[in-house]
Amino acid sequence: MATNTKKGGSNLATLSVSRPMIGGFGWSLAYTYTESKEVSPLTSSTSSSNWSGRSVLNPNEEVEANSSYLVKDRISAVLNFRKRFFGSYNTTFGLFYEGRSGKPYSWTVNNDLNGDGLAGNDLMYVPSAFGSGEVIFKGDTATNHANEEKFWNIVNQNRGLRNSAGKVVNRNNSFAPWTNSFDMRISQEVPGFWSGHKGVVSFDIFNVGNLLNKKWGRINEVAFQSNGAQARSFVDYVGMQDGKYVYQLRDKVEDYTVRQTKGESQWALQATVKYEF
Numbered sequence: 001m002a003t004n005t006k007k008g009g010s011n012l013a014t015l016s017v018s019r020p021m022i023g024g025f026g027w028s029l030a031y032t033y034t035e036s037k038e039v040s041p042l043t044s045s046t047s048s049s050n051w052s053g054r055s056v057l058n059p060n061e062e063v064e065a066n067s068s069y070l071v072k073d074r075i076s077a078v079l080n081f082r083k084r085f086f087g088s089y090n091t092t093f094g095l096f097y098e099g100r101s102g103k104p105y106s107w108t109v110n111n112d113l114n115g116d117g118l119a120g121n122d123l124m125y126v127p128s129a130f131g132s133g134e135v136i137f138k139g140d141t142a143t144n145h146a147n148e149e150k151f152w153n154i155v156n157q158n159r160g161l162r163n164s165a166g167k168v169v170n171r172n173n174s175f176a177p178w179t180n181s182f183d184m185r186i187s188q189e190v191p192g193f194w195s196g197h198k199g200v201v202s203f204d205i206f207n208v209g210n211l212l213n214k215k216w217g218r219i220n221e222v223a224f225q226s227n228g229a230q231a232r233s234f235v236d237y238v239g240m241q242d243g244k245y246v247y248q249l250r251d252k253v254e255d256y257t258v259r260q261t262k263g264e265s266q267w268a269l270q271a272t273v274k275y276e277f
Contacts, residue, residue, distance in 0.1 A: 002047045007064040010036035024082045032074045041068035041229060055106035055171045055228040057123050059116045065171035066104045068229055072175065075099040089189035089198065096183045102176025105222035105230035107161055107169045113237040113245070121228030124235060125245060126155060128166035136241050138248040147249050154234055154253060172230070176221040176256060184208045197277040204270040211267040218265040220256040 012035070018028035039062055043053040051059060054068075077097040085091050106123060113122040127134040130145075130152050137147040155161040160174030187202035210217035222230045234253040239246045258265050 002050065005039045005062055007062060008038040008067075010034065010067070021080060021082065026078075026080045028078045030076050032071075032076075034070060034072055034074070036067040036070045037064040038067040039064050043068070043224070043229060049226065052118050052121065052227050053229050055108050055121050055123050055231050056116075057114065057168050059114070059118075059121075063171070066173065068104060068172060070104050070172070071100050072104075073101040086188075089191070090187075091189075092185070092187045094185040096185075097181070099178060099180045101178055103221045103230060104172035105174055105176060105232050106171045106228065107158075107164075107174060108228050108231040108233050109235045109237040109247070110233050110250075111237045118227045120225065120231060120233070122237070123168050123171060124161075124164075124233070125168045126161055126164045126166070134244065136244050136246045138238055138246055147247075150249055151235070151247065174232075179219050180209070181207050181217050182209045192275065192277065194277070197275070200272075200274040200276065202272040202274070204272070206268045206270070207265070208267060210265065217267070219259040221259055222254075223257040 012032055014032040016030035020026050040050055042050055044050050079095045081093045082090050109122055109124050110120050112119045140147045184205045187200055190199045192198045207217040222232045225231055232254050234250050236248040238248045
């Protein structure tokens with residue numbers, strides 16, 4: 001049964017400074033900080049998919065966490081330049097920058113740890129310290145702790161895991177890499193066919209950095225999966241032994257994917273011709 005919740009909400013603050021177009025030059029700079037919490041990301045139109053489409057410990061608990069749509073930090077900047085190089089006709093150059101923190105994601109274990117019938121959506125428990133014995137690492141022995149060492153090497157490299165030592169990680173407590181993108185516009189006024197008329201030819205290059213270098217302007221994130229939504233892992237849950245979880249480490253951590261459903265991570269060109277009279 002799906003019901004409403006009173007939990008969740010959002011707040012944001014923006015600081016902005018700008019200089020209007022004076023002497024053919026203008027700019028603006030803004031920073032926005034956002035906090036946004038939710039119980040469910042509501043990724044589907046059906047209750048069963050909404051129930052499975054989030055990472056959980058107990059799937060029936062009403063627990064708020066970072067929203068799946070949160071952009072925690074965002075910087076935007078605009079630079080404009082205008083000059084008459086050809087008679088009375090303006091040449092305009094504009095550059096827009098957006099830098100933002102990556103999409104939130106959750107650290108989970110593969111397979112069905114909590115017995116809810118879904119695999120891959122169960123939030124990971126991180127032991128309190130190396131050698132604590134709270135989790136059994138498959139393949140290790142009393143004298144060989146290679147798998148546990150590998151586990152902690154990965155934990156210590158990721159803040160969301162490192163700060164969760166001794167507990168289950170919170171949903172969406174980690175973030176994909178920062179994204180930088182630039183858009184550029186160049187426009188030129190041209191003579192019209194009659195007095196008082198003029199034309200404007202404009203070129204908009206979206207994600208222009210990707211035009212210069214194919215590795216720039218990419219949006220890297222954890223891909224959505226039907227069980228757990230944005231979930232990432234490097235551990236398989238393979239059972240219980242003496243009341244403890246048994247973890248089997250994978251060869252590598254699941255990697256980010258490049259968002260490209262609508263060409264977001266590649267450059268595009270739009271040409272526009274306008275006639276004014």
